[in-house]
Amino acid sequence: MPRFPAVAPRHETVFHQGQPLNYTLVFRARRTIGFAVRPDGSVHVSAPAGVPADWVAAQVLKRADWIRQHLADFARRTPPVPARRYHAGSSHHYLGRPLALRLAEGPRPAVAVAGNELVITYPAPHAPARTEAVLLAWYARQAPALFAESLARVWPAFEGLNLPRPTLFVRHMRTRWGSCTPTTARIRLTPDLVRATPGCLDYVLLHECCHLKVPDHSPAFYALQSRLLPDWELWKQRLNALPK
Template structure:
């Protein structure tokens, strides 16, 4: 079997319309040239062995608009939120405010807010998984009264529609903040919402209440949501920026 050819990568630079294009070039045993723009904005080009860097540069210039467009698209994407850690001093949110984790020894496991700290008590130092489970259970216990308070704030906006007041349920969900079953007027909300500011919680609840009137995410749905909560995009963005 013949060995495939692959030279060491080269760093190349071109000037295109007063913009500098950096790319990594590698020559391989292939027939066509390949272009790739990665999420970090870096450009990687695979060219057929035997072609010259000058020929590749001409192809890059022809593809420059495509490259710049993809770089702009990736640059416009929001940075992923940081992941949560469960160690002493790590920040965790409750109603939009950060609290530092502190661990103390106690006979019974519990969680309590003390000043600017979330104090986790347990008979022995908890593992990260145990601390996570303890904190999630505490969030779930806080959720029901906070959700009821949110409904009291949000529901008057729907008075004109003469709807049946929905019932609320706390439900852990992997990929959603909430869901709605219009037929039974039942709304399920993630206990993770107690980590966000009340305005973010109100946005999610209002979103689900809008589904009592419009079941899909059509233009009619978003027109209704915008009429009832004009700045909903602000609260959605803040909610999605919370550490995962």
């Protein structure tokens, strides 16, 4: 096989069904083309040295559905969640706002937002495990009303699609923000979403509502999601940037 000089990776884009598909292209001393989709959402293509970039782009388009499916699978997975800290002064989010934790003594568990603080009250002694339990229970109590408000904002976008209005359920999920069962029109959302901004919550709920129309993550699904929420990728990035 002839030797070719090393070539720096190239950042390329093709358009598949009107949607951009970005990938990093590197030419190597190999006989076949290789594709890799990584958990961070990046796409990497290794091509035989000497082949035209246009030929590579054509091969990417042939594998576009496969690539999109893997990107969707990784997008639905959340990274491992590091342990949160539950001592006085540690930061916790509510509706997108970072709030400093303040512990107080009282006869019964309670949580309140006071300025830039999240005040957690319960009988002494204070311990991280007890603080965590009180806070997570409070998140879960806030969730139904906040999720209902989000559905009221999101659902008008689906007018005219002849879909059943979904029933929302609160369910703790470690690896997913939400899930949908199209046959029963049931959507489950993790109460951890109350930590995010309302816009991020709306994005997750709209995503799950789109599954009422398109159950999988096919190009038709993303076409629908993009039509109803053109800047959904921005909201997804903001959601993923939420401290774990």
